[in-house]
Amino acid sequence: xxxxxxxxxxxxxxxxxxxxxxxxVLEDETVVEAIPQIGYIHRGLEKLVEKNEWPxxxxxxxxxxxxxxxxxxxxxxxxxxxxxxxxxxxxAEYLRTIWHELxxxxxxxxxxxxxxxxxxFESLFMHTWRLRETILDIxxxxxxxxxxxxxxxxxxxxxxxxxxxxxxxxxxxxxLEKELKELTEVFLDDVSVKNRLVGVxxxxxxxxxxLGAVGPVARGSGVSNDVRQDxxxxxxxxxxxxxxxxxxxxxxxxxxxxxxxxxxxxxIAQAVSKIxxxxxxxxxxxxxxxxxxVGRMEQPRGEAYYYSKGSGQKxxxxxxxxxxxxxxxxxxxxxxxxxxxxxxxxxxxxxxPCISCTER
Amino acid sequence: xxxxxxxGMILRSLFKKPATQMYPVIPKEWKERTRxxxxxxxxxxxxxxxxxxxxxxxxxxVNRTAKTWTIERMGCVQCSCCVDVCPKSCLNNVxxxxxxDVVKIVDTFTKAEETPQVEEALKSDAVSVPEATxxx
Ligand code: SF4
Ligand code: SF4
Numbered sequence: 001x002x003x004x005x006x007x008x009x010x011x012x013x014x015x016x017x018x019x020x021x022x023x024x025v026l027e028d029e030t031v032v033e034a035i036p037q038i039g040y041i042h043r044g045l046e047k048l049v050e051k052n053e054w055p056x057x058x059x060x061x062x063x064x065x066x067x068x069x070x071x072x073x074x075x076x077x078x079x080x081x082x083x084x085x086x087x088x089x090x091x092a093e094y095l096r097t098i099w100h101e102l103x104x105x106x107x108x109x110x111x112x113x114x115x116x117x118x119x120x121f122e123s124l125f126m127h128t129w130r131l132r133e134t135i136l137d138i139x140x141x142x143x144x145x146x147x148x149x150x151x152x153x154x155x156x157x158x159x160x161x162x163x164x165x166x167x168x169x170x171x172x173x174x175x176l177e178k179e180l181k182e183l184t185e186v187f188l189d190d191v192s193v194k195n196r197l198v199g200v201x202x203x204x205x206x207x208x209x210x211l212g213a214v215g216p217v218a219r220g221s222g223v224s225n226d227v228r229q230d231x232x233x234x235x236x237x238x239x240x241x242x243x244x245x246x247x248x249x250x251x252x253x254x255x256x257x258x259x260x261x262x263x264x265x266x267x268i269a270q271a272v273s274k275i276x277x278x279x280x281x282x283x284x285x286x287x288x289x290x291x292x293x294v295g296r297m298e299q300p301r302g303e304a305y306y307y308s309k310g311s312g313q314k315x316x317x318x319x320x321x322x323x324x325x326x327x328x329x330x331x332x333x334x335x336x337x338x339x340x341x342x343x344x345x346x347x348x349x350x351x352x353p354c355i356s357c358t359e360r
Numbered sequence: 361x362x363x364x365x366x367x368g369m370i371l372r373s374l375f376k377k378p379a380t381q382m383y384p385v386i387p388k389e390w391k392e393r394t395r396x397x398x399x400x401x402x403x404x405x406x407x408x409x410x411x412x413x414x415x416x417x418x419x420x421x422v423n424r425t426a427k428t429w430t431i432e433r434m435g436c437v438q439c440s441c442c443v444d445v446c447p448k449s450c451l452n453n454v455x456x457x458x459x460x461d462v463v464k465i466v467d468t469f470t471k472a473e474e475t476p477q478v479e480e481a482l483k484s485d486a487v488s489v490p491e492a493t494x495x496x
Pocket of ligand 1: 400405407408410445446447449451
């Protein structure tokens with residue numbers, strides 16, 4: 001047996017925007033085992049439910065993540081609304097869907113930029129993030145925040161967006177789509193990019209299923225697990241198919257995310273053309289959640305679930321958020337075993353790790 | 361072919377104006393809805409303390425006796441929750457962030473017409489009042 005060496009990867013590493021630690025057990029240049037360790041940024045958000053009333057808790061839950069913030073707020077609201085048995089007005093559901101899809105574009109563009117940065121293609125990174133700015137501007141105009149929106153509340157929304165503004169957003173997104181086409185061709189066709197991605201870290205469909213992978217990681221291995229298909233929000237009235245790829249490698253995961261960018265633009269255009277007029281929130285007075293409910297959401301990184309338990313008091317008894325990165329860590333550890341040391345950053349990046357979400 | 365694509369993109373951006381802004385030389389344009397900082401119309405405030413109780417980060421302190429309303433600028437996360445719950449609608453989330461600093465900025469607002477009373481209270485040592493209005 002060759003001599004084994006352990007190399008610590010993280011918590012501070014150029015490709016990691018957030019701290020996770022991996023002990024990489026090496027034989028020569030090959031990783032034989034990876035031992036993950038988290039716990040550097042636990043914030044105890046779930047505990048705060050004891051001192052924040054359930055209507056205010058949404059502002060804390062949306063801070064679980066700075067990238068899929070809207071989805072977290074929506075997921076929590078969905079869970080509490082289910083608990084209270086509240087029907088959300090259709091206009092609110094459509095607007096939520098539009099914001100959530102904008103969040104997906106923003107998240108995937110951020111990830112593509114980080115990936116380009118990870119393999120050292122700086123100009124590609126800069127151009128990706130330049131395009132992402134369009135989405136952040138749309139967010140600031142419609143919600144008042146670039147990253148954290150605070151527009152979702154239990155029972156609906158706090159702010160409406162006029163139909164004219166929505167139409168203008170679609171026009172801007174169509175413009176963005178053209179630029180995105182040009183940009184994503186570089187990710188998909190460039191030889192130097194392909195050298196880093198094709199065939200790296202392949203995960204078979206069976207492995208992805210048995211390890212419980214979610215989101216683009218699972219879809220890159222051909223597992224159809226898009227939660228949006230259950231028709232929550234306005235998704236039931238929109239026409240879409242989950243983006244599936246067969247390769248299971250880094251390239252397939254990248255391709256899934258790129259296809260989802262265009263899919264999201266299409267979904268937003270569909271939602272804007274179908275959005276009904278009407279109320280954006282129902283008033284909830286005098287009742288408190290009493291019971292248990294689980295709401296599921298398809299976040300940009302995969303399925304997240306939100307559990308809430310109330311006892312008829314203004315404080316919930318318990319909430320629990322399971323985020324997608326948490327579910328993807330076993331798949332990461334599996335793909336790391338047997339990989340080259342030089343490919344480790346790519347493998348870590350392609351699960352799109354969000355450690356703050358994982359630890360909450 | 362993709363090499364040509366990125367080459368074209370880079371060449372084009374050489375002749376375009378920069379995508380970034382020369383902040384702070386060119387100030388940021390705020391959007392109508394931008395949530396920048398919390399402003400209070402202190403004359404309308406009745407010091408009920410609801411905003412302080414509902415604030416998820418406990419950034420607000422209300423002192424009914426001294427008639428002061430205090431906000432920890434760095435603690436506030438601009439969620440506008442206080443704006444929604446204030447019964448007198450005297451809070452507002454306006455565009456423009458508070459300026460950065462090396463200390464945690466705490467702004468205290470005191471209701472003006474109550475000042476004589478506060479001074480009396482101070483004389484009798486009943487309460488201690490922080491500096492009135494403005495950044496510390
Ligand atoms: S809720 Fe409004 S009136 Fe009451 S203390 Fe706060 S700012 Fe003043
Ligand atoms: S905006 Fe939110 S965090 Fe800031 S003071 Fe108001 S309630 Fe507190």
